[in-house]
Amino acid sequence: MGISRVLPVALLLAGLGDLPPPPGPRYDATGALILPDGLDRWILVGSSLGLGYADPTDRGAGMFHQVYLAPRAYDAVRRTGRFPPGTMFALVAAPPGARGTPARQGVYAETPVRVELAVKDPARFKEGWAYFDFGPGRPGATARPLPRARCERCHAEHGARDHVFVQFYPRLRDATAGVRP
């Protein structure tokens, strides 16, 4: 076997350990979205406390919301100012804790209790985007799109950029400013 046959295989194998996870949304055979692995490595783009737009059950409870963007979409929007098909956001809700020493005031985000995803997949969803509630977000969980009235309508109407509330995400607000959607 000549070197020209060996080398490409060797290069392929050498790179396998470094391959990123599948970059876009994955669905099961019924069409339900599969909760992606590795959310802890997504990019934080927004953080809020008690913001009253996500879920009626949160209102008044004063939950922390951390909003993460999948790395591939983050790179794309910083480069182009647009959210490519396959973009995924995760909203992670956590109750406030206040367990003392050495803090004398203020609250911090305790263990998360719910994970929601927003997915841009125009080939699959008529509105372009769909929204999913994974409850406590157990590994491998699946979810079907939420009814349009639950999330999509408000995102379509009030998202400052392409259904996304970039008005609350300073880094994305800057990246998308002046770019036509």
Added chain:
Amino acid sequence: MGISRVLPVALLLAGLGDLPPPPGPRYDATGALILPDGLDRWILVGSSLGLGYADPTDRGAGMFHQVYLAPRAYDAVRRTGRFPPGTMFALVAAPPGARGTPARQGVYAETPVRVELAVKDPARFKEGWAYFDFGPGRPGATARPLPRARCERCHAEHGARDHVFVQFYPRLRDATAGVRP
């Protein structure tokens, strides 16, 4: 040139594009810490609003604090329960914003205004850890260790694990529970 000489070089080159950035703290010729690049890709381990332990100038201002851990240290602490030499945390402070639609209540983190780092480097710092204030955190900024009374003393006394306030970081609290420091 035989295949035995070519292949290792080819494998090395194939992997270069995937090399992580230098994993530990870097200092300039005067010994000042250089602000690392790519903080946006560090792992969020803590989030708080108005927590009164970090900096007297924040007290009463109700700043958001996001606490990030460098990826290599994050992997290590999840595997071993301990913070290895070279561990770096970043604390990013951002004022609260409340720019309306569609939010009817609550606050979100606006553009960050200050970056502080905690570094574990026992070969360099007598206490093991040192703390650095990079002000607005401009790229390439450098900072000298803060006086012990400013940060280290309280971290040493009240950090639930090895000078780290894991009591406020649920994910690290779980990772370090039951492991001897």
